[in-house]
Amino acid sequence: MSVSPSTAMRYQQSDPDVRLMLRVRDDDVEAFEELVQRYQSRLIRLMEHLGPKRDWADDMTQEVFLRVFRARKSYQPGAKFSTWLFTIAGNVARNATRTSGRRQEVSEVDTARTPSGSQPTALENVATDASGLMPVRLLEGSERAEMVRAAVQMLGERQREALLLSKFENLSYAEIADVMGLSTKAVKSLLSRARVNLKEILTPYIDQGSTPSSASEDANPKTLPEDTEPPA
Amino acid sequence: MTAFQPPGMPQLSQQDEQLVAYLDGELTLPEREALETQLMASAPLRQRMRELQSGWALLDELPSTTVDDRFTQTTLELVAADLSEKHPKAWCRWGRALLLVSLALALACLGAVIVYGARHARFLRQLADLPIIENLDAYLAIDDLDWLEQISRNDQWNELIEAAELAGAFGPAGLPTYPSPLTDIPPSGVERTVRQLDPAAHSRLHSAWNRFQELPPDRQADVRSRAARVAGSTDPAKLLQTLHAYARFRSHWSSETRGAIERGSHDERQAAFEQALERSRRTWLRQLGEEDSEVLYGVLHVIASDWLNQIQRRAEHFPGYGGDSLRAFWQAPVPSQFEDREAMLLHSVFVRRRGMSSFFRLNADDYDALKAVLSDPLREALDTLMPHPLMQHEVLLSWAIESVQRKSKVARVDSLLALEQIDRLEVELSPPDEMFLSLQRRTQEWQRGGPPAPRSPWPTPNSRRPDR
Structure with a gap:
């Protein structure tokens, strides 16, 4: 992708991470170390929710940094550094999910999937095991966190990515659109769906303490569908 | 929505x-x-x-991520390890490519050396074959080398070959000499020697080379073996000369003669060979060079002049006894196709009547005169091949006819050139077997169409011949 000199200069002046990355391009290891330190925790958190498994987050994050370093010679400052970095992270996460899916398909040939393997049931187990049928609002903080994590995992992949970038990385709709390769309008719709779905999943735990399947059986599907981009 | x-x-x-x-x-x-x-x-x-x-x-309930203290370090180590893996891989890849290229180059060089070696070996083989190829026809004609070696030691045979060569029986180039310029010279000099050959010899060598290449390998090996046997004989020069002469004679023999010589018993072979040589003698002596032809015609012209003087004297001394017709012949104009009256007479005697005229015949003195003007080699060949005088007269008569015929051919060309263009074209476009008849007819018509010419007094086969 060709970037005009004026654009490159603008991002170089406004984004300190771009300047770091330009030093990395010149094989400056210290600049790379600084970039790793700046983004490692944010990327690990992103990967914990985007990746197929939480304990893969460290490896996936290192894979992201590795890709950044390998691509350093061709780096052109055409956007904020974080936009470029999160685009790579999204690709790594999707690859990992596909790899995991293939592995799971293979394992399913020999082992029938138990009902507890489905995400809503897992969420139900988290609620009942931890509280002894007590309302979620009475749960301890760590247990609530686990409940929310399970709810986030129930979102579609793109909803989840948009939600995480918006909530934790404070990216604007336009920046999220850049990272995910969507239109701004599509991101707006995606985030709206994510909020509505999250609210619908978590409402039973918040208000009644019952599992989503008993409180809102119809409203809580086993697997939430992926969003479709609305017409521009 | x-x-x-x-x-x-x-x-x-x-x-x-x-x-x-x-x-x-x-x-x-x-x-x-x-x-x-x-x-x-x-x-x-x-x-x-x-x-x-x-x-x-x-979502704020989600715990903040804790990063291992060593995460940065392990990430950098991972990157470093990736770099160190990539370089050897790159080196491996380059090394493999280099190895492949080197291998390909080595194979190409090896192939080039093999091809060059094979070509050089073939070139040396060709150089070694050249002296053999020079005498290819001789080696191919051999059916019994022992017998031919025995013949080559016969003095009469050698004199015969010499005479035949003098008579031009083996063509202008004669028999090849031994050793040839290509024999016993180093390979480096052969190429230069071949380049220095005269064009005719070069062309002959090239033709023989092509024929040798078309022979099957076993036949080529056979030729090489024969050449080695000839080279190892007691007198390779004479034997090779015999082989060449034999090959030339053999090409003119009939299949019956060849069969009798090659497959008959010793006596049958000897008889057939002598008989074939006897027939060949006449063939060899038919060869008449241009110079000999010219001098023979000069002598014949003198003889014809003498004949005309005899006619004139007879016409004067014997008036009324055929004298009038002889005088008319003497006084008749000479057709333009002949340069003089003697030429006209020679044409009538030797071309039309093949020397069998009852009035004009060559006598013994005439034959001696004709023989005397021959070139030395031809005269020697005549003496060697035709020792009997009557046989020599027969040969000399045939040469006289040949000599006058050659002059007549020149006269025909003059006649053709004298014609009108359209008539000349018609003659030139005639079929070959009708061309001379057409020329004669057109010439006569042209002459009739011109100023009235007196009726040709020249004796024709149907007219009365002048008496002697």
């Missing part, structure tokens, strides 16, 4: 999108003001906004 909505999920309204965008701070100022007005007016809308906000707020 056109997006797919799963069953059981609440319909996603435009209002929800606006509320979410409002909470995310993504509305424009007019949109935000319009929505705030609605929120102040609508309690359910405010409730909906709180619900959406509450679910969102729960």
Whole structure:
């Protein structure tokens, strides 16, 4: 992708991470170390929710940094550094999910999937095991966190990515659109769906303490569908 | 809203999108003001906004990520390890490519050396074969080398070959000499020697080379073996000369003669060979060079002049006894195709009557005169091959006829050139077997069409011949 000199200069002046990355391009290891330190925790958190498994987050994050370093010679400052970095992270996460899916398909040939393997049931187990049928609002903080994590995992992949970038990385709709390769309008719709779905999943735990399947059986599907981009 | 909505999920309204965008701070100022007005007016809308906000707020419950202290270090080590792996791989790849290229180059060089070696070996083989190829016809004609070697030691045979060569029986080039310029010279000099050969010899060698190449390998090996045997004989020069002469004679023999010589018993072979040589002698002596032909014609012209003087004297001394017709012949104009009256007479005697005229015949003195002017080699060949005088007269008569014929051919060309262009064209386009008849007819017509010419007094086969 060709970037005009004026654009490159603008991002170089406004984004300190771009300047770091330009030093990395010149094989400056210290600049790379600084970039790793700046983004490692944010990327690990992103990967914990985007990746197929939480304990893969460290490896996936290192894979992201590795890709950044390998691509350093061709780096052109055409956007904020974080936009470029999160685009790579999204690709790594999707690859990992596909790899995991293939592995799971293979394992399913020999082992029938138990009902507890489905995400809503897992969420139900988290609620009942931890509280002894007590309302979620009475749960301890760590247990609530686990409940929310399970709810986030129930979102579609793109909803989840948009939600995480918006909530934790404070990216604007336009920046999220850049990272995910969507239109701004599509991101707006995606985030709206994510909020509505999250609210619908978590409402039973918040208000009644019952599992989503008993409180809102119809409203809580086993697997939430992926969003479709609305017409521009 | 056109997006797919799963069953059981609440319909996603435009209002929800606006509320979410409002909470995310993504509305424009007019949109935000319009929505705030609605929120102040609508309690359910405010409730909906709180619900959406509450679910969102729960995300704050997610624990902050803890990063291992060694994460940065391990990441850098991972990158370093990746770099160190990549370089050897690159080196491996380059090394492999280099190895392949080197291998290909080595194979190419090896192939080139093999091809060059094979070509050089073939070239040396060709150089070694050249002296053999020079005498290819001789080696191919050998059927019994022992017998031919025995013949080559016969003095009479050698004199015969010499005489035949003098008579031109083996063509202008004669028999090849031994050793040839290509024999016993180093390979480096052969190429230069071949280049220095005269064009005719070069052409002969090239032709023989092509024929040798077309021979099957076993036949080539046979030729090489024969050449080695000849080279190893007691007198290779004489034997090779015999082989050449034998090959030339053999090419003129009939298949019966060849069969008798090659497959008959010793006596049959000897008889057939002598008989074939006897026939060949006449053939060899038919060869008459241009110079000999010219001098013979000069002598014949003198003889014809003598004959004309005899006619004149007879016409004067014997008037009324055929004298009138002889005088008319003497006084008749000479046709333009002949240079003089003697030429006209020679043409009549030797071309039309083949020397068998009853009035004009060559006598012994005439034959001696003819023989005397021959070139030395031809005269020696005549003495060797035809020792008997009567046989020599026969040969000399045939040469006289040949000599006058050659002059007549020249005269025919003059006659042709003298014709009108359209008549000449007609003659030239005639079939070969009708060309001379056509020329004669056109010449006569042309002469009749010109100034009235007296009737030719020249004796024709149907007219009365002048008496002697």
